Amino acid sequence: MATKDSAVEQSKKKWGAGDIGDQTGRTAVVTGANSGLGIATVDALARAGAHVVLAVRDPGRGEAAARTVHGSVEVRRLDLADLASVREFAASWRGDLDLLINNAGVMNIPEATTKDGFEMQFGTNHLGHFALTNLLLPHVTDRVVTVSSGAHRMPGSTHMHFGNLNLTGEYTPITAYGQSKLANLLFTLELQSRLAAAGSSVRALAAHPGWAATGLQGHDASVVRRALMAVGNRFIAQDNRAGALPTLYAATEDLPGAGYVGPDGFGEMRGAPTLVGRSAAASDPVSAVRLWRASEELTGVTFPRLGEAARAVAAAG
Structure with missing residues (x-):
């Protein structure tokens, strides 16, 4: 029988990777999986029994990461x-895909474009994941988790720049990154709405790592910001394993659709994973629908008819 002291200790226990339930028989895809938050997410899920696909731009680096x-x-x-x-x-x-984890991202980089001509941060962090999710959705059986950031609250991210999503002529690395992370949350909001309307049991959730020391900060366009982030990484940041906990919590715990998970510490910079709030801009269903329609137009990818799609997948084996 548990003692009073042990019950108190249990109540104080913070959720960690060891609390992930048995994932045996489940399959997950993790984008951007060869380093940082991605490889920490892969390792935790694989240790729990899942089969995990590292979806990476450079297969050579992916294979090296997979060996760890x-x-x-x-x-x-x-x-x-x-x-x-x-x-x-x-x-x-x-076949089935239990978990799709949209983790990959670029942050605060010099102005550049994707192969399809989109601003690189918006194109990679949002549009690439938007297309991937909708194309894979007929296979998904459990949930989609998209990694956002506290940067969605930055002054330049108080709204989507719908008249100029590529920020042509007004690009700054921080504004572009913040907009892409706001887009991740609006995407999650509308995806959950569409899943519910379709009668699907699949859930869409989002997570953010707080301040996690990963390779992203080293690509910042500003030398000054790189130096400041290096100091922050040393004295403030969590490591990549702690930073991956909100993603893992969102991927494996019984949480409401459209839920947003982040660290529970001061400023949501570090700590154990918990449900957190988001900005008013990230909670606006009108903007979420508008972004969805713009994303469909830009990518040529639409939300699938899940009933028909599921039957087609089953027929294809």
Whole structure:
């Protein structure tokens, strides 16, 4: 029988990777999986018994990362900055997919464009994942988790720049990154709405890592910001395993659709995963619908008819 002291200790216990339930028999795809939050997410899921696909732009680096993982994994090529690559990845998928984790991202980089001509941060962080999710959705059986960021609250991210989503002539790295992370949350909101309307049991959730020391900060366009982030990484940030916990919590715990998970510490910079709030802009269903329609037009990918799609998948084996 538990003592009073042990009950108190249990109540104080923070959720960690060891609390992930048995994932045996489940399959997950993690984008951007060869380093940082991605490889930490892969390793935790694989250790819990899942078969995890590392969806990476560079298969060589992916294979090297896969060799560090304890569990069942495989590597497949996926370049989110190239819609042809996204379509190829999705078209090659066979069978059920329990978890799709949209983790890959670029942050605060100099102005650049994807192969399809989109601003690189918006194109990679949002449009690539938008297309991938909708193309794979007929296979998904449980949930889609998209990694956002506290940067969605930045001053330049108080709204989507619908008149200029590529920020042509007004690009700044921070504004572009913040807009892409706001887009991740609006995408999750509308995806959940559409899943519910379709009668699907699949859930869409989002997560953010707080301040996690990953390779993203080293690509910042500003030398000053890179230096400041290096200091923050040393004295404030969580490591990649702690930073991956909100994603893992969103991927494996029984949470409401459209839920948003982040660290429970001061400023949501570090700590144990918990449900957190989001900005008013990230909660606006009108903007979510508008972004969805714009994303369909830009990518040529639409929300699938899940009943028909599921029957087609079953017939194809």
